[in-house]
Amino acid sequence: MDEDTRYEAVRSRDARFDGEFFFGVATTGIYCRPSCPAVTPKRRNVRFFATAAAAQGSGFRACRRCRPDAVPGSAEWNVRADVVGRAMRLIGDGVVDREGVAGLAVRLGYSARQVQRQLTAELGAGPVALARAQRAHTARVLVQTTDLPITEVAFAAGFASVRQFNDTIRAVYASTPSELRTARTPHAPKAPAKGTGPSAGIPLRLAHRGPYQSGAVFDLLAREAVPGIEEITGTPGRRTYRRTLRLPYGTGIVAVDERPGALKAASPAHPGGWLDARLHLTDHRDLTTAVQRLRRLFDLDADPYAVDERLGADPRLAPLVAARPGLRSPGTADPEELAVRALVGRAEAERLVRRYGKTLDAPSGGLTHLFPEPSALVDAAPGEPLAALATALTDGTVRLDGGVDRDDAEEALLALPGMDTATVAVIRTRALGDPDVAPPGVDVPDAWRPWRSYAVQHMEHLEHVQHLRTAGELESR
Structure with missing residues (x-):
């Protein structure tokens, strides 16, 4: 533009x-x-x-x-596979806060100077400034939605000192942290005290642009849910998805509510909406990372206008797009977990959770475990494809973080024993968030690029509906 x-x-x-x-x-x-x-x-x-x-x-x-x-994040960072797009995904995951610019550069395979130069030239800000803006937003959320002491907010948001925190908040919001807290509206939600039940945690609104087919996303999550680490409660249209999270500093439990009203957001007059979420963390420093991973899971930074415009121009997809505007291509909250689950299937994933998953200190409803880390699965099935994948994820032969080159990751995955192209396509779509994947054996023309992953979602949703209709007809007979 x-x-x-x-x-x-x-x-x-x-x-x-x-x-x-x-x-x-x-x-x-x-x-x-x-x-x-x-x-x-x-x-x-x-x-x-x-x-x-x-x-x-x-x-x-x-x-x-x-x-x-x-606001929602730019959809550009999901599409782009260059160093700037990869850097933005890593910064969103909190890598600069945890590992510094040097750590970011190592993950990208460039020097720190090259990363600084490319980001500044294209975005007008380097990695430190981009991370600082993200920390300021995290701090505002904590100030206005929790009763954490201001000093704890500063370090939980990723600031190195209280002085740096105060200076940043004044510069970004022209207010002191105390003024921000005082200015929150009387009806603003406050986080319940720690340990008060499944709803405890930081209340969040996860924004999205345009229409959002929450029902289709929750249907998919319900079909895939692995007991112990995930559960769906409620009835269609009013469901809540809950799961455990393994995070850099601790663990988390999140609850995200289905929001049918988001379907009405189909024009600039109804520009978008949000999903209500509650996030309970053992360490508040994980807030930024947890939020970004949820955004990837629910594909909240997508541009449904661009996707629907391209796919809706095709006669084959036009009626599907018209029936389900804003259909998303869900990702994952944990790329390594997704890779294992794509390889072994839901039933085996449940067994792995019971056998190798870490038990929560305090179970919450049906949530009792964290999904096992790859290192815990290396000896789970000696000589089997699972062991090869777990070993590769543990030693870094295969990387699935937001900064990895997707083509390199696909090549490394295909080199593993027992890994076929269909499984790798799932991993590339879900774990790596690639919006343009054409699974083997599926008729997905180049005209649908760069949104072929979304086209596949439309076709799979249609197949699922037809399967349910056929099953119902057979049962009625």
Whole structure:
């Protein structure tokens, strides 16, 4: 998009572009999302930025009306396989906070200077600034949705010192942390005390753009759920998905609610919505990582307008797209877990959880375990494909993090004994979040690129419905 096109999106308050770019207003020193309801600024006063970090680096503070830090992430980072896209996925997962820029560069296979130069040139901000913007958002969530002491919030959000935390919050929000907490609305949800049951945790709204077929996503999660680490409660349309999470600093339990109303968001006038979630963590430093992994699991950063436009132009897919606008291609909360499950199947995954999974200190409803780490599965089936995969994941022969080159990962997986192309296609789609995978034996033309993974979701959903219809007819006979 050129700047004139961006300004038209701002002038029309087009929420389809929320998260795709940001704009700052020179006369106010504030930056916003395109759909901000404030009076449209004059064109000569507007500056455009690829990221919130770039706007902050240019001296703009976040708008208090539209909260530009709470928008969905750019769908571009799911599509792109270059170093910038891979870097953004790793930064979102908290790698810079945990390992620094040097650790990020090692994962990408570049020098720290090269990574800094490429990110700054394209996004207007380097990895430190991008991570800082992310920490500021995490801090605001903790300040306004929990009663954690401000000092604990600072370190939980990833800041190295309270002073750095205070300076960042003032720069980004033009408020002190205490003022942010005081300013939260009286009806804002507060996290229940630790250990008060399955609903305990930090309340979150996981934003998405455009329509969202939550029913299809929850149907898939229900079919795949592995007892002990996952469960679905409630009735269709009002279900809650719960699971355990293994995170860098500790463990977590998340509950995400189905939201049928999201289907109505089919135009700029109804730009998107959110999924309600509750996240209970043993260590609050895992908040950013946990949120990003949930966003990948539920495919919340997708651009359904772009996907539906491309696929809906095909006569074969047009009726499917019209019937299910905003259908997502779910990912995973744990790429290594997904790889194991894709290889062994649901029944064997349940056995592995019971035999090798770590037991939670305090079970929560039907959640009793964490999925076993690859290192725990190396000796689970000597000589079998599972052992080969677990060994490769443990020693780094196969990497499935957000910064890996997808083609390299596929090649490494196919080199393992017992790993076929169909299984690798599932891993590439779900674990690596590739939106453009064509499984073997499936008629997926190039005209559907770069959204072939979404086309497969439409076709699989149709097959599932037809199977249920056939089964019902046979039962009635």
